[in-house]
Amino acid sequence: MLALLSLAELLGMSLWFAASATADHFQALWSLTPGQVSGLTTAVQLGFVAGTAIAALLNLADVLPARWLFSGSALAAAGCNLLLLQATSFPAALALRFATGLLLAGVDPPAMKMAATWFRAARGLAIGTVVGALTVGKAAPYLVRALFGTVHPWFVIGSTSAGALLAAALVLAGYRDGPFVFPPRRFAWSLVAQVWRERATRLAIGGYLGHMWELYACWTLVALFFQDYFGARGASSAGAAARSGVVAFAVIAAGGLGSVVAGHWADRIGRERVTIWAMVVSGACSLAVGWLLPAPAPLVIGLALLWGFAVVADSAQFSAVVTEVTRADSVGTALTLQTSLGFLLTALSIWLATELSARCGWGVAFGMLAAGPAFGIVAMQRLRTLRAQGPSRVGQEARVERGRGRWTAGRA
Numbered sequence: 001m002l003a004l005l006s007l008a009e010l011l012g013m014s015l016w017f018a019a020s021a022t023a024d025h026f027q028a029l030w031s032l033t034p035g036q037v038s039g040l041t042t043a044v045q046l047g048f049v050a051g052t053a054i055a056a057l058l059n060l061a062d063v064l065p066a067r068w069l070f071s072g073s074a075l076a077a078a079g080c081n082l083l084l085l086q087a088t089s090f091p092a093a094l095a096l097r098f099a100t101g102l103l104l105a106g107v108d109p110p111a112m113k114m115a116a117t118w119f120r121a122a123r124g125l126a127i128g129t130v131v132g133a134l135t136v137g138k139a140a141p142y143l144v145r146a147l148f149g150t151v152h153p154w155f156v157i158g159s160t161s162a163g164a165l166l167a168a169a170l171v172l173a174g175y176r177d178g179p180f181v182f183p184p185r186r187f188a189w190s191l192v193a194q195v196w197r198e199r200a201t202r203l204a205i206g207g208y209l210g211h212m213w214e215l216y217a218c219w220t221l222v223a224l225f226f227q228d229y230f231g232a233r234g235a236s237s238a239g240a241a242a243r244s245g246v247v248a249f250a251v252i253a254a255g256g257l258g259s260v261v262a263g264h265w266a267d268r269i270g271r272e273r274v275t276i277w278a279m280v281v282s283g284a285c286s287l288a289v290g291w292l293l294p295a296p297a298p299l300v301i302g303l304a305l306l307w308g309f310a311v312v313a314d315s316a317q318f319s320a321v322v323t324e325v326t327r328a329d330s331v332g333t334a335l336t337l338q339t340s341l342g343f344l345l346t347a348l349s350i351w352l353a354t355e356l357s358a359r360c361g362w363g364v365a366f367g368m369l370a371a372g373p374a375f376g377i378v379a380m381q382r383l384r385t386l387r388a389q390g391p392s393r394v395g396q397e398a399r400v401e402r403g404r405g406r407w408t409a410g411r412a
Contacts, residue, residue, distance in 0.1 A: 001178065002126055005115050006133035008170045011163035012074045012107045013137040015081045015100055016044055018160040019093065020220065021141035024241050030090045034224075038354045041220045043094045045347045047101025048108075052340030055105055059191050061332025062182070066110040071172040073106025078164035084157050107167075108134065109335045112316075116323050116331070118178030124271060124320045128263020131316035132256035137163075139252035142223065146245035183329045195334045200325035203383035205338045207275055208318035210376020212342035214286060214369040217353040218311050222304065223248035225362055229293055229300065251304045255312030262313035263320075271317040272384035276377050278314035282307060283373035290362035321383070 019026065019040040027037050055061055060069060080099045087093040111134075112127050119126040140163075141156050148155045195201055226244035235243060258278075266274040285307035292300045319335055326334040349369065357365035 001118050001175065002115060002129060004170055004174050005111055006129055008070070008074075008167040008175075009107070009111045009130050010133040010137035010140070010167075011170075012070075012077070012111075012167035013104065013134045014140045014160040014163045015077055015104065016138045017041065017141045017219075018081055018157055019044075019084060019097055020223075021145040021245065022154070022156050024237075026090070026093065032090060034358060035351075035354060036090060038220060038350060039094060040097055041216075042347050042350055043097035044101035044104075045216065045343050045350065047098035047103075048105050049101075049340055049344040049347070050098075051102035051105025052109065052336045052343065054102075055109070056192055056333050056336040056340055059333050060106070061109055061113060061336050062191075062329060066114045066177075066332070067171055067175045069106045070110045070114070070175075071168040073103045073110075074164045074168035074171070077103035077107065078161040078168070081157060081164065082161040085154055105336070105339070109332065109339050112319050112335060113182065113323075113332050114175060114177070116320075117181045120180050122267055123323065124266035124274075124317055125260070125263035127320045127323075128259040128261075128266070128316040131312065131319075132259035132263075135255040135259060135312050136253045138219065139249045139256075142245045142249040142252070146242055146249065182331050191330060191333050192337055195326060195330050195337060198326060200383060200386055201322060201334055203379050203386065204318055204321040204325060205341060206379035207321075207376045207383065208315075208338050208342050209345055210372040210374070210379060211275070211279065211314055211318065212345050213349045213372025213375070214282060215311050215315070216343075216346035217349040217369055218286065218307065218366075219252055220350050221353055221357065221365070222251050222308075224357070225290070225366075226304075228362070229297075232293065247301060247304065250301075251308035254305050254308035255315075258309040258311075258313035259316050263316055266317045266320065270384070271321050272380045272387070275314035275317050275380045276384075278310050279373035279376050279380075281310040282313075283370040283377075285310065286366045286369040286373075290364070290366035293362065325387075 023037045023040060026032060026040065030036075077100050080096050080103060083096050084093060087096060111130055115126045115130045116123055141160055144156050144159055148159075223244045226247045227240045230240040230243045231237070262274050262278060285303060289300070289303055289307060292303065318338065322334050322338055323331050349372070353365045353369060356368060
């Protein structure tokens with residue numbers, strides 16, 4: 001079941017960077033500025049924020065069966081992505097990218113919840129594997145473009161839509177809930193507020209926000225950075241784009257391995273400790289990479305691969321913590337809220353990093369991203385202290401009045 005969910009997540013989330021991987025085609029077609037090119041990714045981020053906000057407000061992940069939510073969302077997102085073939089203007093492409101992101105909000109959080117129903121002791125590794133598959137899926141359009149872009153740049157759009165259709169079919173036909181299923185609940189307008197009042201959940205979300213400040217700006221801009229890097233060494237425009245696409249795929253896909261390795265260790269030495277170390281490494285890389293344009297390729301690419309490994313290694317563990325410290329019947333809404341706030345922040349960090357790269361250079365642009373891990377480390381250290389005081393302390397922070405008595409979060 002984990003293999004099925006991981007494959008479905010890989011295929012479904014390949015839609016994310018489908019337009020970004022062919023950004024040079026759109027740039028030439030509509031004479032776009034660098035800011036407009038980054039808007040193709042930002043539109044997906046904002047759509048995803050809108051989708052997760054709606055899903056959190058309506059409790060969709062806790063009210064609807066995750067299997068149907070995932071499949072329907074992946075199917076509709078594939079259609080929106082395919083309509084890019086018919087887009088006649090940049091505004092139309094932005095609208096389609098926004099709609100694709102909105103629909104992907106029904107793919108990502110439900111997949112993590114579905115994986116959690118099959119695992120308890122190894123939940124960190126399980127969710128880490130799903131996030132690792134998601135990471136490779138998001139990198140896939142860059143590899144497809146590098147391998148088949150000379151055939152036709154639109155091949156990326158068609159192949160990623162086909163992958164999302166297959167993802168919908170896999171989950172619809174093959175998935176069933178595991179033995180640790182989360183109980184369904186009735187819709188409640190107040191659920192988001194109830195989730196937010198739990199201190200342990202807030203701290204986990206805070207760590208995730210610091211992580212997200214860095215993550216998507218890194219993923220969005222790494223291809224542009226290496227395009228400049230190879231261009232400065234005499235590569236043609238097409239050659240620089242092809243080489244940067246391969247490197248961008250490798251950097252992003254390295255996070256897939258990072259997610260699995262981090263999940264393995266998080267189940268053994270603690271999720272907070274793993275997230276803290278991952279953010280220390282990724283923050284250090286973000287401070288260094290942008291200043292290495294004159295450096296030899298093995299050094300720059302090697303450090304970028306380490307950055308890609310570490311920058312997403314902790315991602316699944318923030319979600320795993322939320323499943324452990326949040327009320328069982330509110331886990332879907334908590335995951336969706338966490339995701340919505342995180343992706344809202346990415347729109348700002350992508351825009352700011354893009355502007356700084358144009359005005360101040362890559363060193364300043366990437367270095368600014370280190371502020372996110374610094375904030376996240378503080379939040380996760382506080383959560384670590386809170387949880388070290390025992391389940392009773394976490395429960396005291398998260399105790400919620402219910403009609404049939406009191407429920408205490410954070411039980412083993």
